[in-house]
Amino acid sequence: MTTLPLPMSAAADSSRIGADIDYELFLDxxxxxxxxxxCPTYLELGTEMDSPxxxxYLMRGVVDQRxxxxxxxxxxxxxxxxxxxxxxxxxxGVQYHQLLEPFRAAMQRNRPAAEQPLPGWQRWLLFNVLTQAHWVRWALLPARVLQALGLDRLLAASGWSRRLPDRLRQMQEMLPELPLRHRPxxxxxxxxxxxRAVVALLAGCVNDALFSATNWATARVxxxxxxxxxxxxxxxxxxAxxxxxxxxxxxxxxxxxxIEVFQRRSVDAIVANVAGCGAALKEYGHLLAATPQAQAGQRFAGKARDVNEFLMELGPIPPTHPLPLKAAYHDACHLCHAQQIRQAPRALLALIPGLQLTTLDEAEVCCGAAGSYNLAEPDMADRLGQRKASHLLATGxxxxxxxxxxxxxxxxxxMxxxxxxxxxxxxxxALWASYTGESPAILRKG
Ligand code: SF4
Ligand code: SF4
Structure with missing residues (x-):
């Protein structure tokens, strides 16, 4: 192991970039x-400085003031x-995110507005609208109406959507099919x-607005x-x-x-169905470590579970209705890397009669979504999205x-x-469909 000494200035100047990083972590x-x-960016670019x-090396160089x-x-x-x-x-055992996240926080603090990866309006949207489910639902109302009237397809076919500003077009392109009415x-x-258990469910904000049916399915499962x-x-x-x-x-x-809201009832687990949210909940102890809520954060994190993980711990009741489909499973980074959960979702899918799970090349390589990354870094996000799509296509x-x-x-x-x-x-x-026999559209329409 490299044994460079802690620079003398490190502990002395708390305003310095990296002052709140545990320097020992670099030495691992x-x-x-x-x-x-x-590393997805290394796979795409092949450049050392775009590898972990x-x-x-770069972060440590800056922290060391070299x-x-x-x-x-x-x-x-x-x-x-x-x-x-x-x-x-x-x-x-390098804990890379514990280096990157505080380093990025320091970069953000020292960055002028003109250098922010996201323009001001998009940061505002991201942090003030997309983080509140009711605002997301309101913001999506025009899109829901356009979709319900079929005008979204008309506008896309006419080329009108190509005239939207790039960032707005990227957001519009990501929208899934939305029901006209949100069912809370x-x-x-x-x-x-x-x-068998009492659980609390994190409904999420973007998830609740865009994937309400998945939240219903999760709660009912x-x-x-x-x-x-x-x-x-x-x-x-x-x-997150x-x-x-x-x-x-x-x-x-x-x-x-x-923490304040979820501790109002005694539960066996606090369950999340979004990998990124579940990983964030499990990090509350670390996030609040230097605050008076450190212990409460640890207690909360100790109860946080991904829904796949929780069901496998509980012992799932096998579903019975067949879903005769060849299927592929993509490992979300914040499930497989951040939470080390790989087998639980596969094991649950394997319970579904008729579902044939095939292997996917590079299943654990990021698809390019990565929180707000696909908005901040659309070019690399698109390269990784296309890479993932081509592997998924190859599975058939x-x-x-x-x-x-x-x-x-x-x-x-x-795709x-x-x-x-x-x-x-x-x-x-998938589990909900197999429990109830409510076939997904792909099976209904052939
Ligand atoms: S977090 Fe992902 S993209 Fe970043 S260095 Fe590690 S593997 Fe590469
Ligand atoms: S695998 Fe990467 S992060 Fe881990 S010790 Fe080697 S170079 Fe460092």
Whole structure:
């Protein structure tokens, strides 16, 4: 292991970039390079400074004051997806995100508005609208009406949508099919049959607005598996987008609010069905470590579970209705790398009669969604989206499952222009269909 001493200035100047990074974490990296081939940006660009090892070198160089935090360094760090594939690949246990996230937070604090990866209006939209489910629903009203009237397809066919500003067009292209009316979740689903557990469900903000049917499916699957499901009305955004963008104070504030809301009832688990949100909940202890809420954060994190993980721990009731489909499963980064959950969703899908799960090349390589990355870095996001879509196409699967809202949006966007029809959905949608016999459209229409 490299044993460079802690620079004398490190502890002395708290305003310095990296002053709040545990410097010992840098020393875990022995520069072996075994992480590089797992890194999506390295796979695409082949440049050392766009690999985990290169980025660790850059961050440490800036912290040691050997390198200036210039535009090139910022560029290489902005291009990082924070997907944490490097953590899975690293044999030395480097906790890369614990270096990147505080480093990014410091970069954000020192960055003029003109250098922000996202323009001001998009940051405002991201942090003030997309993090509040009711605002997301209102913001989507015009899109819901256009879709209901079929005008969205007309506008796309006429080329009108190509005239939208790039950033707005990118957001519009990502939209899934939206029901005209949002059907709000009740705040309680009583267990069916013998009660086996009491859980709280994080409905999410973007997820609740864009994937309301998946939230319903999740709650009902838990209910059918003997869970009382409580959905607190005044829960707030998990803070994942803020934490990844380096907005630590906002992420901490949201974590405190959720801790206060979710501790009002005694539950066995706090369940999330979005990988990014679940990973954020499990990080509350770390996020609040330097605050008076450190212990509360740890207790909360200790109860946080991804829904696939929770169901496999509980022992799922096997579904019975067949879904005769060849299917592929994409590992969302924040499920497989951040939470180390790979088998649980596959095991649940394997319970579905008739569903044939095939293997997917590069299943654990990021699809390019990565929170707000596809808005901030659309070119790299598109390259990774196309890379993922081509691997999925090669499987010949008619169903694609992944357990993260951002991945669902990104994969849909990049597969919609490819030949053939596919069902792109969350494992909970598949389980619900198999429990109830409500066939997905792809089976109804042949
Ligand atoms: S992060 Fe891990 S795998 Fe990558 S160079 Fe450092 S020690 Fe090696
Ligand atoms: S987090 Fe992902 S994109 Fe960033 S260095 Fe690690 S593997 Fe590469």
């Amino acid at each position: 990296c022995v520069h072996c390079g075994l992480c590089t081939s797992a 090892r290169g980025r660790i 390198l200036p935090l210039d535009s090139q360094v910022k560029r290489h760090l902005d291009l990082c997806l924070d997907c944490r594939a490097c953590e899975t690949a690293c044999p030395s 979740l009740p705040n309680f689903f009583p267990a069916k049959g013998k009660r 838990l209910q059918l598996n003997g869970c009382d499901v409580w959905i607190p009305r005044d829960q707030v955004c998990c803070g 987008l803020h934490a990844h963008a380096g907005c630590e104070a906002e992420a901490q504030s949201l974590a405190r609010q959720n 699967a008619r169903a694609v499952f992944t357990a993260n809202a951002g991945c669902l949006l990104q994969i849909r966007k990049h 919609q222009s490819l030949p053939g029809r596919r069902w792109i959905a969350h494992p909970m949608d």
